[in-house]
Structure formats: structure tokens, C-alpha cells
Amino acid sequence: MTNKVINDFSITVGTENGSGSQTSNLTILRAIFKMGIPVTGKNMFPSNIQGLPTWYTIRLSKDGYTARRDEHEIVIAMNPKSFARDVADVLSGGVLFYDDSIKMPIERDDITVYPMAIKQIIKEAGIASNLRTMVSNMVYVGILAEMLGMDMDKIKTALDFHFKGKEKPVAINMDVIKASAKWAAENLEKTDPFYVEPMDKTEGLIMADGNTAAALGAIYGGVQVVGWYPITPATSLVEKMNYYLPQLRTRKDGTASYAIVQSEDELAAVGITIGGAWSGARAMTSTSGAGISLMGEYVGLAYFSEVPIVIWNVQRMGPSTGLPTRTSQGDLNQAHYLSHGDTKHIVLLPGSVGECFEFGWKAFDVAERMQTPVFVLSDLDLGQNQWESKPFEYPDAPMDRGKILWEEDFEAFEAKNGKWGRYKDVDGDGIPYRTVAGNRHEGSSYFARGTGHDPFANYSEDPEVYVQGIDRLNLKYKTARKYVPDAIIDNMDGAKVGIIAYGSTDPAIVEARDLLLAEGLKTDYLRLRALPITDTVEDFIRDHDKIFIVEMNQGQLREIISLEMPKESTKLVSSTLNNGLSLTAEWIRDDILAKKEN
Amino acid sequence: MTNKVINDFSITVGTENGSGSQTSNLTILRAIFKMGIPVTGKNMFPSNIQGLPTWYTIRLSKDGYTARRDEHEIVIAMNPKSFARDVADVLSGGVLFYDDSIKMPIERDDITVYPMAIKQIIKEAGIASNLRTMVSNMVYVGILAEMLGMDMDKIKTALDFHFKGKEKPVAINMDVIKASAKWAAENLEKTDPFYVEPMDKTEGLIMADGNTAAALGAIYGGVQVVGWYPITPATSLVEKMNYYLPQLRTRKDGTASYAIVQSEDELAAVGITIGGAWSGARAMTSTSGAGISLMGEYVGLAYFSEVPIVIWNVQRMGPSTGLPTRTSQGDLNQAHYLSHGDTKHIVLLPGSVGECFEFGWKAFDVAERMQTPVFVLSDLDLGQNQWESKPFEYPDAPMDRGKILWEEDFEAFEAKNGKWGRYKDVDGDGIPYRTVAGNRHEGSSYFARGTGHDPFANYSEDPEVYVQGIDRLNLKYKTARKYVPDAIIDNMDGAKVGIIAYGSTDPAIVEARDLLLAEGLKTDYLRLRALPITDTVEDFIRDHDKIFIVEMNQGQLREIISLEMPKESTKLVSSTLNNGLSLTAEWIRDDILAKKEN
Amino acid sequence: MARTNNIGLTKNDYKGAPTTLCQGCGHNSILSQVIAACYEMDMVPEDIVKFSGIGCSSKAPTYMLKRSFGFNGLHGRMPALATGSLLGDHTLTGVAMSGDGDSASIGMGQFKHILRRNVPLVYIVANNGVYGLTKGQLSPTSEVGLTLKKQGTNQFEPIDICLEAMASNATFVARSFAGDPKQVKTLIKAALRHNGTAIIDIISPCVSFNNQDSSVHSYAWGKANEFPIHDISFIPARDEIMVEDFEEGTTQSVTMHDGSKIQLKKLERDYDPTDRISAVQIIEEAKANNMLLTGLIYIDPDRPSLMDILNLPETPLNRLPVEDLRPAPDTIQAINAAMF
């Protein structure tokens, strides 16, 4: 037997979707997490409800790397439909666990193979026949636990969490797990090198998905009006709001401080959102792909009439319906420019579950401050998978409601600034003062519209009035640079090469930089967190000879930056892969090395 | 009296919309045209039906310049609501004609002023009282004709045309015109220098608007299925189709070779278009602004499932509803990238009424050849105003139906290329062979979808299959460079500076180049006619030190070219104005001169 | 001195910018009746909020109630905007103006779904059977056989706004005629007090593009073929109801959410607008017989509105204090603990 490999390998489980295996996989993930081992789990599922092959990959990394890996040391093969592929996928020197009722050839002599007597174990465990299918996936949890040396108490903790402390299902599942572990101890002889051992690297951390984080962030950001329409992978964002809002935002008198409407489609969803924001409520919607395309016209209206809305796009693979259960960053360009007639929008780019929470509330502050739509671009990987995270931090700043005038503000405002006009630039920053429907002050009202208007919101077709209006909008967009979350830079001493990335690729970049360092290439890293780009970004680009822009699309950020900084554009190199899977550190390393000398 | 000014000035008529003045204005325009004088007319109208100020400008240019000018030597002021402004707008040394029932001060001593006794003339002409308002606008036609020396026969010709030869209205209007001319001869003393005199510069030319030309072009291109929804300024495109199709495309048996459906909205319009094209009919839609934004999702589907549709966008001012009766080029970027998830489209850019006709048919050839949506970007100025044009030319090439397989083609195809697959790249140009619904050959059918698919149109979530598919689409887009209308270049000996422009700005560019030459600046001119850009464009850019890209938006073409040619991007200078009015040569000259040294 | 209403405002306080619609356009008479109704009901203009889509009809809100907020949204997508805005401040009274193209064509989906949600809103469809603003195309409410200049003859069955509203379980469905200003005004008054979406389909002739005498959306046709199903009057809640208030001949009285009453006097036939089945029947009948039946076709004053269902506080959302918007700092521990 070779040297032990401890806490540093990947496990992939191949099952059928709709078979309940998700509970088993999360149990493994959570138990490992509670053992203090850095761990990450990725779900690769088909776009249907039941019966198709689906995979779940768990990566343990004692060094704390949480990006996806392409390789799996351990494969648990439960699905005859994907069996051949699953067997082939085991890394040489790795391990295959498989359901022994699958009678298919296993032609590999470079791996360890453990059959699992699933049916027999379930039967012997005395599980009532109506529950058998439900719990049969727990067998591999037990066997794996035994063979890797997982802590049974932590498994119990994971199950308690999953079943919200309900004793009966926990007990049934624990029984199966224990029986399976026992069966493994009695029937399988360990000949592989893979082990888990407790560490202390997850202490103080939580596990959460980005959509839950975003929902909670929005709740702490005071979200009030939400129009939405279900679409994978954005659905759970609002569903989590529905779950947490009653407990966090019910008023003392029992009424709701919010209104969520599942609308008939995305055109209505964004319309409701705009209406709510126009009346001064904090309003948002959440969607993906097709949903954003449908919102184009309405977003143009919000832009031109300057209504502060927040739109979450939990990105999936396009074009069109694309691969709706796969992750991508393909909508950056669209978010930046959405709608006809020369529009440009603010885009926030959360790079972690923690930032999903943070931008969840901050997006409202930016939107209301800037009086314009703000897009927040998450993705399926960030939104739906479980990530380790620092605990969510309570907002460190009071709400910024921006330049809003209520009844009591009018007198002082007009005394100082003269007659108020909805679209008048008073402060020279392009941001006017707004009133909202419901303000009862005589003279606070105005007529909002998508047509040309003057500073007093009167209809106008005058060419000069039009141009002045657009100039102010452009000035406002410049002002936004001061209000969006700034980029975060991590430098290595003596690096000449820079990497720019954003969103869910962060863990892969972090790891890739270590890999590149091992190849002798030092890199500085700027993680972009918003558009428009800030001075920080411009300086970073100017300060480096060559910049790799890593993204999961065809090079959209490189395009956007090129336009902002044409003089620097030739040193921007795209490193892109967009195949539905989150990037791996190895791929980034190889791609950057290959392009280094060009 | 100063020297005579002959055939080289502008006339602006200020009236109320819905008052029937359009007939009078067109009569003047056409009569001048028939006198052989290069002439152009621009309508500046409000976004309502009746009662608001509206202006019509006619420019006569013996040198053949047909761009809009900002200055008006002659103003005809018929509307009290815009009277003050109209008076102020007369160029110093110019002429004001006004309805003498407007009793408002005229405080100018640098112009010639002619009151027009409209009411009196109408009354004396013995016009039945129910027709008086209708024909009262003809008075200024008559007076103007007399004072400028217009040819009465040509006026009659214009009226004959307008009233499609109906004698009665022609007679009534001619009577008023003659009476008015007589009144002018008797009551007004000519003290201004402006005259029209016959020339021969319009011989062999026609006058038409771009929407009519596009409609006819599409008809000669074999248009068959049209889904559309009314929107200014695109409406008349399909309405003209409705007008001409019965006479040009009724089959011998009396049935229609086409199907036009006014749908419930633009989402349906483009859906119908895609359905028609997918069945192998030549299909198009036509819209503007908001309509395009609504089509985003469906265009993504057509792109990804590779359905050849044609979308005309007769552009108006955005963002949002913007200035719906003003012209712009603000949707270039949108057309190029429309939809989510990294899409890129072919865009044709007609620069004249003749090209509206030409691209009317050619767009189908490009779409079917490339199996992808093709946008054709016209604008309000090109689409709705009357332009001098060479006669429409019958298509100089047979229809290109692209790589389409019918029942009889299958055997030979498969013998040569193996099993057919809808998305298989057989020729290495990225363009697969398509079959269309209705093909009865067994094995010709496939299931089209917006989701991931393999070369045989089977559903696939496989990352590699996906990437291969996208790579092929990108290759196909490269291939398109060979099939789109190439740019047209006009060089001046020894010029170092280039101008790139497209669409309706062409006359202004042509004139501006002469003005620049007069200032000592020689320019070469590339008129872009399509995206993707071709080798011609790349060479032109490489060959010049500095390139001005003139457009009516915020610099969208400059952005697109910068991305294609990052190395050259710093020499691209934007010269843009987007205020709803078509560009003037003077503005372009001044802007280029101002930016020349930067 | 100008006459004032009970809250001291003149009619002028309810007016808007000068109309830019055509002279004689039915929409102008409708908007006058909105002005009159609000004036007579002593509405505080600041308590009203206006919505519209795109079209000549949708321009109307600019020409009324200048002291109210208003939003001229997108073609066919006004209902969503109104829904969101009224959620933001449900103490406002929403007044919306739409067209037949705006609501029955591009807006069909939103029209139906705002009814499903029963969002409190006076929803007027100024129905001229034509697209006015885009200069005379056929609309989904154009009758079979209608011939328009550039369009030819319509051969598709028209959509009936009221029948559509009934199919979607609307709680207030009325039809009227711009040439019958008194009825229009009364219906608007009742609609202003309805706790739900109040659809008023008003035949509103387009004098520029669809006013031939033979057209069912013309003045002439309307004048000749209007049959009111009852004589309707409205008694606001604050006016104490005395026996005398029951006008002679009143056959039915419907009590609104706020205590206001709609009184109906029988004309030719008995008609009970609280009965769904007869409402559907009478619409079908009118359709079959080519009659312009006008009046309150259906009302259900009691179905909960969206605001009721969402359990909104008395204070509107847009005025809630920050304590109601941001959970207290101590809650964050529990949330983090609830993760894993």
C-alpha cells in the first residue's frame, strides 16, 4: 500500500436525479466540513426532474482550495446509465465503489474496486419496504464513512441539520448508515490510500449557497417589493426570501413589511419591480438568461426615467435556453448594455457567498444612490452549490436611500436650490433629487415617462434638451465609479503579470496563482467587483505589462475594459472557457502558461 | 437687391400636424424635383396625431448636396404656436412668408417679410366652405411658386401624382394655387434674391422613401411570411408591402404567394417570422426601438437553432420610448449582440433608398446562406423621408437559398458526405445543411430547440459538444465576412485621414468632405455596409493614420471596430451627435476640424 | 370666484396639461369625466396616482390631475407597473388609462393577470377599435368587416374586453360609451371606491381613423345602439344614507367596501350585476345582437384584493421606518447558526 492520502482528494457520486441522492451527498459534504476539513461540493444535474444521470463532486483540500477539479480519486457509481463513464472517470490509483446490482464489466486494473451490496444491506437493516428506495442512497454514505474514516457523530449532525432535527428520519437514515458501515467493515478490505482526518480549518465558518445568501442580504437590505418568475437557477433566491422574510421582517402588529408577487412572466416581474421602486419601496427581481432578455425594454424605461431597481441574474449557459442547469458568465455584456438606444448599466459582481449577502443589501444602496437599475451577476455555481464562508456580517453602514425628498424636505431644499425638478442636476454629479409616488406635498409630483423630458420632467422633443439629459446620464454613470464596490487586489512581490477575474472563478484563480508560482510565474490578482471600472482597476492595468482576463464566456470583460482603456487594450489577453463547468485551477494555469509568450 | 441666389437654399414650412400641410410640402418638393433641381425634404413631426407644431424643410442644391442643413433662407410660418421661433429661425438676409391672420410682432429688419392673405385668397377663390381648411395650405404653394419662379406644370404633375390622377381634387387644389400665385403677383413685390430655375440634374432619378424601397426590395427578394406589429417609424414598411404585394405577387390562380400577419406584439411578430423561416419560407419582420428589445429572447433562439430571419430596424431615438419621431443610429450595438449568453449577429447597413431596395432582397440571401438572423438597420430619416434615388435595379443575382436539402437532394448528399446532421459542418465553413419542416423525406426531420444540441440535433449537455457547437457558430460568423455587402471606399489623392460612416449620414459625409477639402483637409471615406467588418475595412483602417467614425449615437461603431482591431483602436476617433436630427455637413466639418489635432 | 368642492379645490385643481389629442377624440371626454368624478368625490389629487401604457389613450393621464403622480409606461405593460407602484404605497388610489391595442393586443397577458390579482385600480380601456397613435391599424377589438384605409378589411373575431374580464374573474366589470358622459362619470366614481381592479371598457371614438357611421366604435353607431342596462347612481360613504337617498325606482343597491353605495334603477329588464352567470350571459347576448349594452355588468365588492392577501400594514411600504426594513443586529447570529 502506498502512502496515505489524507484530506486531499475528490469524490464523485454518480446517481439518477430525483432519486434522493442529494441528501446523501450533502450529508457527506457536511460531515467532512464539520470534521474541520476544507471541502466543497458541486452538483452537476440535468435539466429534468427524475431519472437522468446526475453527478455530485466533493473536493477535500487540506490546503483550503475549493475550486472544482476535473479529476476524481474516488467514484461512487450508483447508476447503470452512467456506469461505463463513471468507471472510466476514476483517476488511476483511485477507488471505485459501486452498487453490486449493476452487472457491467469493470475493465480497470489500476484502481481499487469495492462492490456495495446495497439491496442486501437495506433488507438486512429491516427497512420497511416503502422506505427502501428513499434510504438506499444512505448505504454509500455509511460505506464511504467506514472506508475513509469519517466521524459518525458529524454525520449525525449533518442529518439532524438536514431533517431539521426531526428524530424519525434521522434515526432511520442513521441506522442504514451504521449498518452499511458495519457491512463495509466486515466485508471490504481497505487497500486504497485515501483517508479523512479531523482538522480545525473550518472553525467559525458556515456553509451556504449564494442564492440563500443573496436572499438574506436583500432582506437585511430592506427589500420590500419583489416581482419574480421562476427560472432555474434563480428560483431558489426568491424562494429563500419567502422562507426567511416572515421570520425576519414581520412587523410587530403581524403585518408584512414586504410584498412578493410571483408574476405571470419576466416582463411583468420587472414591471412590478419598477413600479415598487418608483413609489419608493426597495424593489428587486431575480432571474436568469431568457428572463433578462425579456426585461430589456423595461430596463430601458427604468434607465431613462431613472428608477432604482435591483436585478439579480443567476447566470446559466446560453445562448437561448442553452444548458439551463450549467454555470456561465455569459451575460456580462448584456447586463452592461441591455436595451435599445445607447444604455449603460451598473453591474455588481459578487465573488463569494459572503459577497452575495453583502451585495444583497448593498445593491439597494447603490441603486437608490444612483437612481438607476443595478444588475447583480451571480451564477449557477455560486447560487446553487454549497460553499464554505465566513459568517454573514451585519451591514456595516446604515441604509443609503440616496437623494430622496419627502414632504418635510421640500421647503429647505427649495430655499437652498430653487425650484425642484425631478431631473435637475443640483449637485453637479448627474444625480437629481427624486420624489416618489405617495409624497403628498403639493408640487412634489411629476409625470414619469420613457419619452424625452426636460429637467422638470416635462415632455420635450427639443434636441438640446435631449442632449443635455443624456450628458447628465453619462455624468451620473461616471459618478457611479465612486459608489460601486471597489476591486480587490492581491499582489505577489515582483509580479509583472496581472490577472483580472470576477465572480465564482475566485477559488480557481487563487489556486491557479499558486500553481503558476510553482511554475515560476508570479502574478498579481485583481478581483473586479463592479462595473463601471474604478481608478483601482485602471491603475492596476496601467501598472502591468500583461493582463490575463479570465472569464467563463467569450471574453466579454476584456471587451468592456478595452473600450474604457483603448490604449491598454493590446496587453489584455483573454483566458476563457465556457463549457458549463466551473473553471479548474489547472486549466487556468495551462491556458496562461500557453499564452504567456504571445 | 443683391445677387440672385438660384437653386441653392432651404425652405422651412412651420405648420400644425394633422392640418394636411404634408400634401402641400410634398407638392413643392416634387415640383422642384421635376424641374431638374437636386432637392431633399425632411419632415420634423411631433409624436401625436393633430394640433402640434411640425416643420418641413426643403433643401435645393444645384451642386447636388442632399443632407439636411440647419439654416433656412426661407421660412413659411403658418402656425401661431411656433411663430416666434419660426421668425427667429430665418437666416439673416432671408425671407419670411407668413399667414397674415397671425397678429404677432415680427421684430427683424434683416429679412424680407411677405404676409400671405390666406383667408382672403381662399374665400375669393370660391372654395366651398367645407373644403377650406383642407386646401388652405395650398395657398403658400402658390405664393411660393410665384415668388420663386416655380413651374406651374410641374406643380400640376406633383398633384396628379399625389391624387393618383383623380381630377377633382387636383383641379380644386390647382385653382387655389393659381389664385394664390396671382394674388402674390398682384400684391407682393419681390425684394429677395431667391429663385428657382430649371436644371437637368434629376433626370432619370426617382423620388422614394426608404421604407417603400425596403418593402419593394423584400418583395423582389421573395418575402413570404411576415409577422409584424405597428410602430413608428417602421409601420409604413409593412404597410407598403401590403400595398404592393397583391399587384406583384398574386399567383396566376389568384392565390397569394405570401402571408402577412399583424400580430399581437413584437414577441409574436418575431416568433411568426422564425416559424416561417424554419419551414423554409422567406420570412422577415420590421420594427423599431422597443420592438427590438422585446425580440431579444427570440432572436437568441433563432441564432442558436440557426433559423434564417430578416429583421428590419427603422431606428428612432432611444433610450426607451425616447423621441419616437426623431432619427438616430442608436441600436447598432444592440443589433450586433442582441440576446443573452454571447450572441453575435450579422447587420446590414443601407446608406440610401436604393440600398434599402437592394438590401431588401439581399438580406434574405445572406440570412439563408448563413442560416442566422440578419438585422437591417435603417432609420427614420432614411425610412420616412423622400430621397432622390437612381431607379430601383432588378436583382442582379438569382436567389441564394443557401444550403438547403429537399427530398430529392438527400441521396446524393448522403452518398457524398455520409449521414446528414442538421448541425454538422460538412464544408468546413461552419455552415451546416438544413432541412425545413415540410420536407417529407424520411430522415430529413429533426427536433429544433434552444437547448444544447449535437451535430445531429440531439439534446446534449456535454461540455465538449457544447464548445464544438459554439466554435462552429464562431467559424460561421467568420465565413459571413465573405457574404455580406462589402464597404465602399472613395479616396482623395494624398489623403491621410479616413472617415468611416454608414447609413443615412452618407449625404452629409459627402458634403462635409468637400467642406473639409476647402479647409485643406483631404479625406478618404469608407462607407460601411455590414457587420462583421470585412478585409476591406481592416485594410482601410490600417492604411490611415487617423480615422473619424461618424455616427448618430454615442460611438457604437467605434466600439465594435475597436474590439475587432484592438491594435488600431487608438487611432479611431468618434465624431458623434445624437439629438434626433440628421447630421449636417457643417457640424461634421467642425467636429472633425476640432478633433483633428488631438 | 371659482366654485370649489368640499375640500376647497376648484375643478382646475384636477385638470392636467392641455390635451394634444385630436379635437373630438372620445378619450378627451373620458378624461373630462375622470376630472369631474375626482372633483365631485372630493378626492385629494395627491392621493391619486395615474398609470398608462402607450397610445393616444395612454397619453390621456397627462391631461388630467396634474397634481397627482403619474407614470406613462410601456405599451401593454401598464398593469405590472401599477401593481408594483400600488404595493409601494397602497394608500394611493390608482387610476389607469389604456387602449384597446394596449390592453387587448400586446397587453393581453398583463390585463388578465392584474385581474387575477385583483389589484385595486380604476382600469379604463378607452376602446376605439383601432390603433390611433400609430395612425389607423386594425386592433383586436375591431369588428369583423371593418375596413380601414391602409389595412383592408378585418376578418378576425373581435376580443370583448368585458367578456375577457369575466373569464378572468374580475370583480368589477363595466361598459360605457364616451358619448354618455353621465354614465361614464358615475361608473368612474364607483370604480374609485372598489377594492379591486375595476375594468371600465369605454367605447371611445377615434375621429381621425375609425369614426365611420357604420363602425361599431363610432359616435353615430354608439348613439344609435347604446342600451343602458340600468340607470346607475353612486352615493359616497360619507354622505349619510337616508331613506330619501334611495331614488325612486331603485331596484338594487350594492354596498362597496368603504360603505359607499351603488344604486341601480331598472330600465327595460331586471338585471342583477352581482350574478356571474347573468353577467356572462348578457355580454354574450349583446354580442350576438350587436348591441352596445352599457352599465355595471358585474360587481363582487367582497373578494380580497392583492393588498389584503399580502397582509400589508396600514402604513404604506414606502413610509415604513428603517427598523421595519432592516432586521435588528442580534438576528444575524441566529441566521448564521441556521446555515450549517
Add this chain to the structure above:
Amino acid sequence: MARTNNIGLTKNDYKGAPTTLCQGCGHNSILSQVIAACYEMDMVPEDIVKFSGIGCSSKAPTYMLKRSFGFNGLHGRMPALATGSLLGDHTLTGVAMSGDGDSASIGMGQFKHILRRNVPLVYIVANNGVYGLTKGQLSPTSEVGLTLKKQGTNQFEPIDICLEAMASNATFVARSFAGDPKQVKTLIKAALRHNGTAIIDIISPCVSFNNQDSSVHSYAWGKANEFPIHDISFIPARDEIMVEDFEEGTTQSVTMHDGSKIQLKKLERDYDPTDRISAVQIIEEAKANNMLLTGLIYIDPDRPSLMDILNLPETPLNRLPVEDLRPAPDTIQAINAAMF
């Protein structure tokens, strides 16, 4: 050897890819009946074209009629795609499958407007009162009181697909139940011969998210509450109609456009599906009484379809020769002369 039909095809020739829908999903039984109907009607698979939107229901076309062209379009926007495609080749028979979310929510506008145009299309709404593919949200056809796991309890009045179809003057309106395969099949056969849009609203239980016995879209509820309004049978045109063909008890027979006949046998009550008023009434009644009334609710076999109105040639548009597409060279002079 496998059994064949009159044109020599086996049932297998009508099948599609293996289903990836859940075991027991109502949509699976519907698609089996489409297969059976086409097989029994001796349809040439190449003469059929399939359409759908997005949803579990909209996946169904993949699992049937593999030899036919098909287009899985956008969520809610199938009708436009089908309209265009059938205009491109109107000799094809269109079969469309949609869901309640697809047609009654995002697709409401297109659903209504394809009916207005009467585009010949078998339009099946596989109605499970829930969003299946996105995992269990409330749909506009969910009943008041329906409680779903992540969604809480529905409080909005459900949309009735058949009533909506009637309001929009549909020419073929039927309701059925996936648990009643025989009726489903017969209705599909009739729909295949209808010269217009044939709406079949089929209650199709979602076993994963909405199959509680109390739910009106469940198998249990359907089994317990289905009341066929008649016993329906279909006789294709080619089968010569003999007197004997009139099955015993036939009370009414409707002749389709192509000569096929629908025969109706009376069950509990008299019902005439060619009468609009009773159709609307029976739907309202069923609604009021919480019954799953199934059968052919309404039919008008004679109203012209879009293809009739557009005066299309016998040869489909996609096969017209180039002479029909490009006017002759000599026409261009006249056109240029007609400019100015």
C-alpha cells in the same frame, strides 16, 4: 411481426425518444394517446409537425413522432412559432403541447391570439396546476387553497383554460383527463381534423409536485370527479359512413371540414357542443360545482382558418417556384414609374 396500420406503419413509427419525464406523469399518458391517435388515423408522420414551449409538458413532443419535424421553442411563445411554421407549410398538420404555466401564465397573450386567428393546430394544454420543470411553484390554474411545499397556499382565483378559449371565440374547445385515455385519444383524433385551433385542456397530474388527493389536478381527484358530458367517438372521413356507423344512442353528429364525423352519445344530460351559450354555461357550472366535466365542450367546424383568410395557394409557400417569389424583370419599370 409488428402490427401495422393502413399505411403500413407500426406503432413504433409514431414513437419518439424515450421519455425523461417522471414515471407516472400525466404528460406521458397524453403523449401515448397522441401516438395512438396518429397511428390509428393512418397519419403519415412526415405530414405532422410538432411544437412546444418550455416545461415538462413542452418536452413531450420529443418523446413522440420521431419522424416528424419538431420545434421546442420558448416558454409561453409556442403559438407564434407554430403560426409562422404552418404558414410556411400549411399542408402540415400541427400538433402542439403546452403546459398550464406555458399557456396561462407567460403565454396568455399568444394563447388568446392564436385562437383569434384560428390557426389550424391541435393545441394540447397538459394542465397539472403547477410548474413541474421548475420544481413545484403555483401556476395560474392552481385552485384557491392549494398548498405547495415551498410556496404556501394559493389565494388567487384559477384561470380556466376552456373559459378563456371560449371568451376568445375558439372554434374547438375540449377538456379531458389524462386518466381517461380513451376520451383523450378520441378528442385528439377529432382535433387532428379540425380546420382551426383545437384547444384540449387535459388535466394531467404532476406526480412529483401536485398529486395530493385533495388537489383538483391529482389522479385521485380526477378519478373521483370526472363527469364526461357525453360519450364521444370519431369517424374519419375516408371510412364510408354507413347507417350502422351511427352507434346506438348517438344523439348528435358533427361533420368536420374534411367530412369526418364526431358522434356524441348522450349521458346524463342533453348537451349541444355547437351552441356557444351553453358551452360557456356548462363551464361556469362545472366551475361553480367543482366538477371535472370532460368532453367536447364547443365546436364550430366552419369558421375560416387563418390560412383560408390569407388565401394561400394549394402548394405550400415553402415549395413555391422562384417565379412565384420574384416578380418578373419587366415589372420593375412600372414600379419605378410609380415612385415619382
